[in-house]
Amino acid sequence: MRILVAGGGISGLATAVALGRRGHEVLVLEQRPLFAASGTGISLAPHAFQLLDRLGVGDAVRERSLTIDAFHVRDGSTGELVSSVALPACRRGACPTHATAHRLDVHEPLLDACWELDSVHLHADSRVVDYTEHPGSVTVGLADGRTLTGDALVLADGSHSLAHHRPEWAAGAPEGHLAVYRTVIPMELVADRWQDRATTCWVGRQWHISHHPLPDDAYLSVSATRHHHTGGGLFGDRVDLEQVLAAFPEIGYEARNLLTTGRHWRAWTAPRRRTPLGWARGRVALVGDSAHPARLLAASGIHDVLEDAVELGASWDTAEGGVADRLADYAAQREEQVRHGHAEFAAGRGRPQGGADRPHAHPVRPAGTAATAACGPVTSSSAARC
Template sequence: MAKIVIAGGGIGGLATALSISRQGHRVVVLESRDTFTEIGAGIQLGPNAFYALDRLGVGDEVRERAVFIDELRFMDGTTSEQVASMPLTGDYRTRFGNPYAVVHRIDIYEPLLDACRALDTVELRTDAKLTHYSQDASGVTAHLASGEEVRGDALIGADGINSYVRKQMIGDGYPKVSGHTIYRSVIPMEKVPEELRWNTVTLWAGPKWHFVHYPIGSGKYFNLAATRDDAATEAVIGKPVEKDFVLNEFPDLGEIPRQLLELGEDWKSWVLCDRDPVEKWTDGRVVLIGDAAHPMLQYAAQGACQALEDAVWLGDLVGTDPADFEQRFEKFNGERSERTGATQLTAREMGRQLYHPIGAAAKERNAMLSAFTPEELYQKVEWLHGGKAGLPLDGEGR
């Protein structure tokens, strides 16, 4: 039984701790903050996420908290006309084997955290910020900001888009600023007029902006996220903004989306960032996963899904012999990088071509999307949403 150190106690780090501990290893999760918790609001979970969650043993717990969505809607945000719709019941669930759902981030995080706490083989440590690592032929040392050293047979960097493990391993500088600012708010569902409480993920697209909303928290809350292509040049994380400022950023909204946006309270803003795909995320006994390896923009709704796939895939590969970690990490890297890199680039392209075009380009977009049948839309997303495309079910082929 090896000892594996994981830097980062987010969704990806905890999922990886579960996956690896169930292969018989001891795991130490180092969280830089003073508590294990999750910040942020709603996220979308495709069927591929549920395949991974089931493999991790927490699928039922997440389902109990999730809202299963009936439809993805793409609307023209200036005319309020529907452009396209992808039904998510019936044929969709039959095709992909699982539902499409939305959750508050905490509703996926807490089941993972509870499952880790229930295992004697997982140690969860707070106030443990990794600054760098060193390694030799027999293992890896995680050096903490406190001066402490944590020794293990391997190190997994799950420490997010600003990963210190990645900084040392790849050294590709700061994340790439997208030039897009997102404003987020979560309000009680009771404040939403009943006729607007749609069980859908609805996206309103306008010139250089879009607005998304859907229910979360078992339907008790309403998640609002409005994004502006404003040429922002510096990263911003959770900055409070006034309601009037947000409303003024979206002057061309149609009547219905304007009514919904005006419901928002306690708005906070983020400037969206990602990184270019890289081919290599390994350095001997050190490997990256999730946002540390392949951070992506929100537009494909796959950030958490891909981190969960990473966790299961790495757990299947890690094996039992510490002497094999370097080769197994390289195999993991080789098997995952094409898929995650394609997802990163797809998310960027969706933000450019689908969500924010202006004038004639927007009309062309509407014409293209409105021509697709549900079956054709399923074919478009099958490579992402299909569980078998994302991970080896029950260790197949391992």
Template sequence: MSTMMIAGGGIGGLAAALAVVRAGYRAVVLERQPEFGELGAGIQLGPNAFRALEQLGVTHSVAERAVFVDRLRLMDALTGHLIAGLEVGTTFRKRYGHPYAVAHRGHLHRALLEACRSSDAVDLCSDNGVERYDQDDDGVTVTLTDGRRLRGVGLIGADGLHSAVRGQLVGDGPPRVSGHTTYRAVIPAARMPEDLRGHAVTLWAAPGCHVVHYPIAGSTLVNLVLTRDTGADQPVAGRPVEPAEMAANFGHLHPSPRRLITLAQDWKAWVLCDRDPSDRWQDGRVVLLGDAAHPMLQYAAQGACQALEDAVCLGDALAEQAPIPAFAHYTARRSAHTRRVQQTSRYLGREIYHPSGPAADKRDAMLAAWTEHDLLDRLDWLYASPPAARPGLPDPWSGTRQTLDAARHNGRPPSGSTR
């Protein structure tokens, strides 16, 4: 059995291991950290993620601890009123064949990790980061952080935003710092105000900032995520945050979202980073996957979902072809789609989550004019079927851009706006 090496033991790397094993390879997962684990708390899983999890054989173990939400809500964080909502119950599931859920990132990672551990064809090696690779006609040799060398028929770089494999393959330097700082915390669900409870993902939008909350861990916890355009120009990961910083950044919001800040005692901050889309994912027997290939901002809630889709697509290609043509086939199928998701994520943050003044008024009017069918039509490209099977679909947000542009000239005046 040929060996496929995988750099990175996060969600994407473990999913890739399961996928290549299903394609008939042995997988060696090389994780830089001393232990396999996943940072962060909440994660949103759209129907496309569940489609991939089903193909990887881990749907049941993920679903056990997930919360299947009924509704997605966009609220005005300054006035407290509902801007738009989307039911994600029976009609949504019937349309896409799978549900929308939220979960703890650790639970998703653990489900994939346990599936890998139960497979005789997966070797999990922690404290073994990939520093570089060399290849010839017959295979790839990786050099690990401790100087040891391993060899296989191919290498999948799933080592995240700061990927060493990408650094050698693409050579595009450090990630792009977005200037947006995200503050994360988790609280017991029992502490949540009664009027803010429920099986919903709620997003409170305001100029330059937003608040998201939803239940996780079988509805025993609530995930809180607050983001603000702070102008940060350096990456930060997991910095402890004092209450005064939270109050300074979000004290101007409506009392409903503002009171959430006082419920958590252990806030930590991350500065959001991504990269410009690249079509260069392959170097012979080496290929990128997940954040190493297409790191994206959080605004489309698709980072992990796209990594899961990558893994399934790559496994399908390897089941039919040798590594080099399989990697080329996978890159051709996935790179255009993930480029679109990356660009949509940036757009959502700018035009839907964080606009101010007249632009926010026009957003509200536009979303109010859309029916639920209109909203779903704009999500089909992302959720309906494997993306590569749906070529030529229009940009789902092209109508949004056109509406906003037209509204700037013809929309209702912004007088009296609270933004």
């Protein structure tokens, strides 16, 4: 089987590993001149490590990551501590439980795994601009005029996917956009009280800010999300501090103080959709941000991405029939899992993760206040998401 993957981000590489390990020939087509991860830090829940283990890179990511001990929610305007969760330490040799990493710390082990697989071929400078399905194959057109044909196409091309412009996916216009402003701050510039091994989420009415230390405790990763963005699209553009502060006019003194420590800011916008586009049609599958709507807690994407890749690989093992049947199985599985996961999340139970890693929550103020409602119920799962 020959599978074309458009996009060499975390979802494209994870898909290539999942399918390449099963002996399929995989061509990963990345528009950029290099396979590299952009962005700053990510939070990893135990579930992410289980998925990375299934892709064979769990230990490599563990070695690079930093264990997190606690998750705090604060009111973004008053600074009041709303809720605090002590995250469980390593259990039964499974370490770390909750962690943070640079995005590169996930991307690079996946890239290494791709290099080690003879069946996976990585092509940089290969922007996919179009695709056509035929009865027994699918052809992609690249920006430089080349065409490539495979048995299936996986669109791992992020939140501005080609699929969003194709009538068959019926994406329609998004409800709006969110904007995320991100930076890393050298730890020596950060006030002592924000240097602990915790993820802290400051919640406002239409915004939230989260921060956590990165491996080696050398930097604090900060991500500030405006839930409704008006204005032009941002694609990792550099923005100055004044622009960041202007996006959060209601922010309280303490959270503002933290933002002012950041020097080098970049910003992204992502379309907001109520529901996923779906995961497969015919010989074309979506993985990662191309399939999932940007959630308000945009930092949750990594778990969805890894689940997509692992499940796509699993469908190739378990489903019977041709390519379209296997992809239809993948789509059905993911639809069910995402529906289940969202229901669990909404009910405050988080994603099912076995019993060992349940955190101990210490609500400082009754649940259901504006801040907890905006950030979601505090569970091990939401701790990793914020």
